[in-house]
Amino acid sequence: MIVDGLRNPEFRAKLVLEQLLPEVLSTGQLRDVTQKEPDASKRGGLTYTPLDIRAAKLTLTGQAGAKLPLKQPILINTRIPKGGTGKTTITGNLATAFAFMGYRVLAIDGDPQASLSHLLGVDPEDESGSVSHIGALMQEHESRREKVDLAGAVRHVYPGGMLDLIPADITLTQTDGWLIGQLGREHIFEQLVADHPEFFGQYDVVLIDSAPGTTPLTFNFMAAAHALLAVVWLDRESLRAMNLLASNIKEVNRALPGKNLQVRIVANGYHAAYAHCKESLGVLHRSFSGNIDDIVISHSSGFVRQKAILTAEAKGPLVEQDPQSFGAKQIFELARSLVTRYSIKLGAVQESWPTLAVVEALEPA
Amino acid sequence: MTGRTARAARSAPTLSQLVAAGTLPEPRPEEVARVAGTDTLDGNIIEGSGRRLKEAFTHTDPPAPSPAEAPKPPLGSSSVEKPTAAPTEVLDISVGLIDPSPYQPRIEFDEEALQGLANTLLSEGQLQPIAVRRKTDGRFELVAGERRWKAAMLTGKETLSAIVQVMSDGHAAMATLTENAAREGLSDYEIGKACKRLLDIKDSTGRPYLSSISSLARRVGLSRAKVDRCLDFMKLPEEAIAILDTNPGIIGGTSAELLAKFVERGCSDAVIKAIEAIRDRGISEQHALSQLKREVTTARAPSPRPKTLKWHGEPAIKARIHGRRLLLTCEPGVSPGDLLERLRDLLDADATAPAAE
Numbered sequence: 001m002i003v004d005g006l007r008n009p010e011f012r013a014k015l016v017l018e019q020l021l022p023e024v025l026s027t028g029q030l031r032d033v034t035q036k037e038p039d040a041s042k043r044g045g046l047t048y049t050p051l052d053i054r055a056a057k058l059t060l061t062g063q064a065g066a067k068l069p070l071k072q073p074i075l076i077n078t079r080i081p082k083g084g085t086g087k088t089t090i091t092g093n094l095a096t097a098f099a100f101m102g103y104r105v106l107a108i109d110g111d112p113q114a115s116l117s118h119l120l121g122v123d124p125e126d127e128s129g130s131v132s133h134i135g136a137l138m139q140e141h142e143s144r145r146e147k148v149d150l151a152g153a154v155r156h157v158y159p160g161g162m163l164d165l166i167p168a169d170i171t172l173t174q175t176d177g178w179l180i181g182q183l184g185r186e187h188i189f190e191q192l193v194a195d196h197p198e199f200f201g202q203y204d205v206v207l208i209d210s211a212p213g214t215t216p217l218t219f220n221f222m223a224a225a226h227a228l229l230a231v232v233w234l235d236r237e238s239l240r241a242m243n244l245l246a247s248n249i250k251e252v253n254r255a256l257p258g259k260n261l262q263v264r265i266v267a268n269g270y271h272a273a274y275a276h277c278k279e280s281l282g283v284l285h286r287s288f289s290g291n292i293d294d295i296v297i298s299h300s301s302g303f304v305r306q307k308a309i310l311t312a313e314a315k316g317p318l319v320e321q322d323p324q325s326f327g328a329k330q331i332f333e334l335a336r337s338l339v340t341r342y343s344i345k346l347g348a349v350q351e352s353w354p355t356l357a358v359v360e361a362l363e364p365a
Numbered sequence: 366m367t368g369r370t371a372r373a374a375r376s377a378p379t380l381s382q383l384v385a386a387g388t389l390p391e392p393r394p395e396e397v398a399r400v401a402g403t404d405t406l407d408g409n410i411i412e413g414s415g416r417r418l419k420e421a422f423t424h425t426d427p428p429a430p431s432p433a434e435a436p437k438p439p440l441g442s443s444s445v446e447k448p449t450a451a452p453t454e455v456l457d458i459s460v461g462l463i464d465p466s467p468y469q470p471r472i473e474f475d476e477e478a479l480q481g482l483a484n485t486l487l488s489e490g491q492l493q494p495i496a497v498r499r500k501t502d503g504r505f506e507l508v509a510g511e512r513r514w515k516a517a518m519l520t521g522k523e524t525l526s527a528i529v530q531v532m533s534d535g536h537a538a539m540a541t542l543t544e545n546a547a548r549e550g551l552s553d554y555e556i557g558k559a560c561k562r563l564l565d566i567k568d569s570t571g572r573p574y575l576s577s578i579s580s581l582a583r584r585v586g587l588s589r590a591k592v593d594r595c596l597d598f599m600k601l602p603e604e605a606i607a608i609l610d611t612n613p614g615i616i617g618g619t620s621a622e623l624l625a626k627f628v629e630r631g632c633s634d635a636v637i638k639a640i641e642a643i644r645d646r647g648i649s650e651q652h653a654l655s656q657l658k659r660e661v662t663t664a665r666a667p668s669p670r671p672k673t674l675k676w677h678g679e680p681a682i683k684a685r686i687h688g689r690r691l692l693l694t695c696e697p698g699v700s701p702g703d704l705l706e707r708l709r710d711l712l713d714a715d716a717t718a719p720a721a722e
Contacts, residue, residue, distance in 0.1 A: 075418075190418060197422050283397060285389060287397050289493065295380075353536075
C-alpha cells in the first residue's frame, strides 16, 4: 500500500526527458518503461509523478522488484551563519528536484522559524498540539534510550516516501537549552540516525535545513553531515558569513577526530547587471575555488514569485510549481551536480550524468 | 523548441564560463585576505560521515544486485557500478599516471598557448581540478583537462589536482566532446570525428550507446543539421581524411556537405584535388568548390552504356555503374523482388565461403 501524500505532482514527458533521466529515451520508450496507460479523463496526454520516475529508473537499472537493502543515505546540511541567503529556498527546491528525479528524500527542518516546513506546504500551526520536531525526537531518544517513533513524526509531502519531512515549530528553540546540559552534546543527532537505520536507510538523501545562528543544535547537524551546502548570497554580508562558517568548520574538525567536513558553496542571487554580484563572485572564486559549485543560481523572479504564492493553498517550491522555469532548471542542474559530487545513489545505483561542471582553466590573455 | 536540448544548453552561465569570459573582476588582495580561504574548508567525503553512522549502517550495506539475476536494462545505459566503486573524490594525482582520453576530439594543440598555460600554472597554481576516471590497471584516464595536463608536463609539475569520477565509456566520451564543443577552436572536422566515434560506442550488451543521430545532437547541444554536416566529413575519401588529420580546420562543415555529395556521385579524385589545392595553394573554400563544380560538369564522362545481363537465358536486367551506385533495371516480365532474392542468396553464399579479406 503506497503511503499517501499532501500533494502528488504530475508533469509531462518533456520534463522527464529533458531534466530527469540520464538516458536518452523517446516518449514511447518512457511510456513503456513506466507502463503508464493514458488516462481518458485527462486531456493532453500522459503525466508522470515522482514515483513513476523512481519505478522507471529501478527498472532501467535492474533493481525493480528487488527488495532494496538499507543503506546509509547521504546527509547534506544547508548551513551558513547568515539569514536571507536563500538556504531554505534552495533546500526545499533541491528536495523537490531530487524527488522528481526519483530519489527518496527526507527533509529535516532544523530551523524554529519553520520556513522549510512552510515552503513544502506543511503548516505546523495547523497541528493540534506541537509538532514532533527533530529536537523533540533527539530529546526523547536520549532520555528514554530506546527507539522513538520517527515514522509517526514524519509528514509525507509526496506519496510513496518520495518526499518526507520532519517539520519544525517555534518550540525547537528549547532544544538548545536542553542540549547544553547533555554530555556528548554534539553527537546526539548522529546517534539518533545511527540507532534508527531501518528508518533513515529508506532514503537516498537527507537534506537538513539549519537556522543561521551558531548553536549546539547546528553543531549536531554539522557533526553528522556528509557535506555542508553553504548558500551564499552574492553581496558583502555573505562573504563575511563565510568567515564565520569557516571557523565553525575548523572547530568541528578539531573537536571531532577523524572528521573532515566538506563544504560546497552555492552562489545565489547572481544578476549580470549588478557589479557587486560579479565582485563578490570574483572574491569567492579566488578564495574558494575547488569548493564552489559551478552552477551559479540566478536572481530569478521565479523564486520571488514562489514566496509570494505561499498562501493557504501553498503549492510548494518553484521546482514543483513550475519545473520548466528558468530557476527550476538551475536547481535541476545543481541537483545533478550534487548527485555526482556526493555519490548520491538511487537505490544501490549511481546515476551517471554527463558532467558539464568541470571546465579547463583560464586561458592566458 | 529548437534542436538544442534544454539540458545540455546552459540556462545561465556557469561559474567556469563567467571566469573564462573574464566577466568577474579581479578581486583586490585585501578583500581576498579578509575572506577565509579554501584550506579551512577542504574535506574528504569518505571521512565526512561520523564513525557511529558508518558502524550503524555497515552491516546493512548490501552487495550490488548480481548482474546475472537482474534483468538486462532494456534501454540506454546508466552506469551500474557495484557499491564498492569509489565515490567522487578530489585527489592529487601523479602526472605520469594519467592517460589521455581516447575520445579527445581536439587534434591541434597550439604550442604557444600551451606554454602560456604552463606559465599560468606556475604562477597561479592550478585553479580548477581536471576530471579523470579510474582505469582498471590503477591508472587514470582524462575526461576533461588535456591542455592542463600537457601544460603541467611542460612545467615539470609532478601532480595535478583531479576530480575522480565513475563514468561509463559512453559518458566519458560524451563529456569530453561536450566540453570541447562548448568552446571555440574545435573545428567541424574534429567535431565530426568525435561524433562518429560516439555513434560507434556500444555498451556492454553490444547495443549502441546512442540510439540515433538526433539523440546525439540533443545530448551534445548542437543542432541536428550541424551534426549531419560534421558527420559528412567521414564520407570523404581516405586521402582527404589524411589531410584533415593534419589540418583539421582546412574546410568547414558546409563545404564538407557539398564535397560528400560529389563523392557520392563518384568524383572522389576531384574532391581530393580540391582539398589539396586549398592546402597547397591557399585558395579559399568557395573558390575550390566552384572550380570543382566546373571540372565535374565539363569533364563529366557520358554514362557508360548500360550492360544487359541475361537471366534464365533471356535478357533480363540492364546494369549501369554510376559512381558508387550499381543501378539495376529489370526488363518487363522480370520481377525485381525475385532478382533481389537471388542476389541475396548469392551474397550469402559468399559470406559462408572462406573470407578473402
